[in-house]
Amino acid sequence: MTDITVPQDLWDNDDEGVIFAWIYADGAVVEQGRLIAELTVEKAQLELIAPASGRLRILAPAETIVRKGTVIGRIEPL
Amino acid sequence: MTQQAPDTGGSARTLTMARAGREAVIAEMRKDPNIFVIGEDVAKLGGVFGTTVGMAEEFGAGRVIDTPISETGFIGIATGAAMAGMRPIVEIAFVDFIGVCFNAIFNFAAKTHYMSGGQFKVPMTLMIGYGGGYNDAAQHSQCLVATLAHVPGIRIVTPADAYDAKGLMHSCLQDDNLTIWMVHKAIWGLGWLGTAIKTAMATVPEEPYAIPFGKARIWREGNDVTLVGYGITVHHALQAAEKLAAEGISAEVLDLRTIVPMDREAIMKSVRKTGRVVVADEDYMNCGVTAEVLATIAERDPRVLTAPAIRVANPDIPVPFSRPMENFALPDADKIVAAAKTTLQSSC
Numbered sequence: 150m151t152d153i154t155v156p157q158d159l160w161d162n163d164d165e166g167v168i169f170a171w172i173y174a175d176g177a178v179v180e181q182g183r184l185i186a187e188l189t190v191e192k193a194q195l196e197l198i199a200p201a202s203g204r205l206r207i208l209a210p211a212e213t214i215v216r217k218g219t220v221i222g223r224i225e226p227l
Numbered sequence: 228m229t230q231q232a233p234d235t236g237g238s239a240r241t242l243t244m245a246r247a248g249r250e251a252v253i254a255e256m257r258k259d260p261n262i263f264v265i266g267e268d269v270a271k272l273g274g275v276f277g278t279t280v281g282m283a284e285e286f287g288a289g290r291v292i293d294t295p296i297s298e299t300g301f302i303g304i305a306t307g308a309a310m311a312g313m314r315p316i317v318e319i320a321f322v323d324f325i326g327v328c329f330n331a332i333f334n335f336a337a338k339t340h341y342m343s344g345g346q347f348k349v350p351m352t353l354m355i356g357y358g359g360g361y362n363d364a365a366q367h368s369q370c371l372v373a374t375l376a377h378v379p380g381i382r383i384v385t386p387a388d389a390y391d392a393k394g395l396m397h398s399c400l401q402d403d404n405l406t407i408w409m410v411h412k413a414i415w416g417l418g419w420l421g422t423a424i425k426t427a428m429a430t431v432p433e434e435p436y437a438i439p440f441g442k443a444r445i446w447r448e449g450n451d452v453t454l455v456g457y458g459i460t461v462h463h464a465l466q467a468a469e470k471l472a473a474e475g476i477s478a479e480v481l482d483l484r485t486i487v488p489m490d491r492e493a494i495m496k497s498v499r500k501t502g503r504v505v506v507a508d509e510d511y512m513n514c515g516v517t518a519e520v521l522a523t524i525a526e527r528d529p530r531v532l533t534a535p536a537i538r539v540a541n542p543d544i545p546v547p548f549s550r551p552m553e554n555f556a557l558p559d560a561d562k563i564v565a566a567a568k569t570t571l572q573s574s575c
Contacts, residue, residue, distance in 0.1 A: 169418040170241065170428060177238035187243065189418025194245075194277050211425075 151201040153222035155215050159188070159195055166190040168213045168221060175207040178227065186222075188215070203227055242431045243416020245277040247389035248354070248408070251396035252279070252316060254435050256286055259314060262400065263290040265301050266318030266354075275320045276356050276415045302328040306336050309351040314400070322357035322371045322409070336405040337380030350403045352396075358411035358459060358509055360557055365545035368553075370510035372457075375407060376487050376519075382406045382440055383486040387414065387461040390429040391484060394438030401437060411458040411509070424462050443490035445497070449479035452503040452567045455494065455520055457483040460507035460539075466560035471567055478567060486516060491523045495531070498524055502533035503570040507558050512540040534573045537566040 160166065169187040173179055179199045186197040199205075201224045209221040242250075256262045263286075264279055270293040273280030283291040294301045298319065305315035319325060325332070336349045359368025376383055382404055386392040392410065399406035414427035446461060447468050454464040461482045468478040481497050483489060498504050504524065506517040517538040524532065539558045547553045 167418060170243065170416070170425075172240050172242065173238050174241075179238060187246075187416075187418075194417055 150226065151203070151224045152220045153185070153197070153200060153224060155188070155197070155217050155219045155221060157217050159197070159217065160190045160193065163217070164190055165214050165216055166195070168209055168211050168215060169194065170211050171207055173205050175205060177205050179203070179205045179224065197221075199224060237433060239430045240433070241428050242389045243277075244386065244389045244392040244410055244427055245274075245415045245417065247393040247429075247431045248386075248396045248410070249278055249280065249282070250431070251393045251400065251435065253282060253285070255397065255400040256282070256290065260290075261312065262314045262316065263292065263308075264316045264318065265292040265294060265305055267294055267296060267320060269293060269318050274318060276410075276412070276417060278318060278354060298324045299327045299331075302331040305351055306331045306349060309336070309349045310339060310347045314350045314352075316352045316354055316400070318354045320356050321367050322355050322375075323366050323369050325355070325371060325375070332375075332381070332405070333378045337378055340404065341380065348403045349405050351405050352399045352402075353405075353407045355407060355409045356412050356415065357409055358413060359546050359553065360413050360459075360509075362548060362550055362553060364548035368546040370411075370458075370508070370541070372409065372486055372508075372510050373515045373519075376516065377514075380405060381487060383409065384440065384484065385409045385411075385457045385486055386484065387456075387458055387482050388427050388429040389416075389431050391438060391444070391482075393431055394436050395440075395484070397435050397437040398440060402440075409458070413459050414462065424459070426462050426465060438484075440485045441488040441490055442484060443493035444482045444484050445479065445493075446482055447478070447480040449477040449501065451477045451501055452505060452570055453479045453481055453494075453497040453501045454505050454507065454563060454567065455481045455483065455497075456507040457486065457516070459509060460558055460563075463558060463560045464507055464563055467563035467567065470560065470564050476567065476571065483516070483520075489519065489523070491527070494520055494523050495527050499528075499531045502531060503567075504532065504536045505539060505563055505566040505570060506536065507539040507563050509541055509558055511543050512538060513543045515540055534570040537570055539563050539566050
């Protein structure tokens with residue numbers, strides 16, 4: 150099982166971000182390396198990539214405010 | 228409400244309009260080396276609205292070209308390139324800048340195929356953002372869809388969700404004529420542009436597909452009144468339909484989807500059923516797309532209407548900068564609800 154964490158290098162400063170949208174629904178099968186969510190920080194739209202393959206579990210829904218390091222989901226083995 | 232997308236085998240993906248349009252552009256560029264993108268901030272930045280993110284890395288500086296602030300210059304470059312056999316995509320981030328492009332668009336791109344007796348095609352696609360609602364004032368909030376629709380020789384589409392965005396972009400890029408693909412800024416899917424309208428996101432298949440020009444789309448069926456819109460006003464109309472349903476009024480929401488050529492038969496089919504129509508448009512009222520919809524009904528059969536038609540559009544004023552003033556002027560769900568109820572109270 151792998152945590153989906155907002156990466157430390159996703160944006161430059163310590164600003165808060167918000168989860169704009171999840172690309173896949175909770176329970177969907179996703180592939181490592183694919184885009185799974187979009188985050189908005191200031192005026193930038195950022196991409197969150199799946200760290201592993203498996204079943205997506207969404208812990209933080211769209212519109213949740215996040216910081217770097219926040220765990221927003223999990224990828225469970227199939 | 229989302230349109231059913233065919234099952235691709237992989238998990239269903241919900242995309243923003245910007246991302247869906249971009250997928251179509253990338254797929255077509257991989258197939259056809261003659262396609263290139265030109266505009267401000269398309270390469271390094273990936274487009275002001277995220278329309279070209281990642282493309283400069285994949286296709287190189289020769290095919291994704293950053294320009295200075297010089298619309299007159301680069302629309303001319305692209306029009307000439309199209310006549311010489313290439314297939315340019317020109318990003319015009321804000322439709323308000325189109326004024327300095329009129330000569331290239333109206334007198335060359337729209338007419339050269341005809342005036343050359345078919346010797347020169349102009350397979351150029353313009354990718355344009357339009358609309359207001361986020362306090363960007365008179366010169367950065369316009370729609371100007373009617374202005375572009377008025378001159379013959381141009382195909383114009385206004386997708387209202389991600390599924391239509393991708394399918395219509397494929398059609399634009401495969402067409403040998405001047406095509407304009409226009410997206411309202413509030414529905415691109417950009418968090419920083421204000422409240423995101425989530426009904427514009429949709430399930431989008433991974434493989435390419437083309438949606439034909441000239442086909443409207445019914446987003447919601449109803450019997451009491453037809454709400455016609457395009458772009459953002461489809462989403463306002465959907466909200467309005469929900470509010471009307473709570474009061475026992477059944478509204479049909481018709482998305483024009485293509486402005487030129489307009490699906491006039493779809494308009495007639497709907498108003499024959501309901502007998503009442505509200506047309507919503509964020510463009511200026513006078514001589515607008517709304518007027519063309521009503522002209523269609525008046526010409527084909529005005530007797531289908533059981534009440535006067537109502538247009539909900541931007542008043543004929545410059546879009547205000549002041550937030551309360553802009554909100555007062557812009558079409559929204561409540562104004563559409565009020566108009567729909569008025570059609571139900573009056574009768575011809």
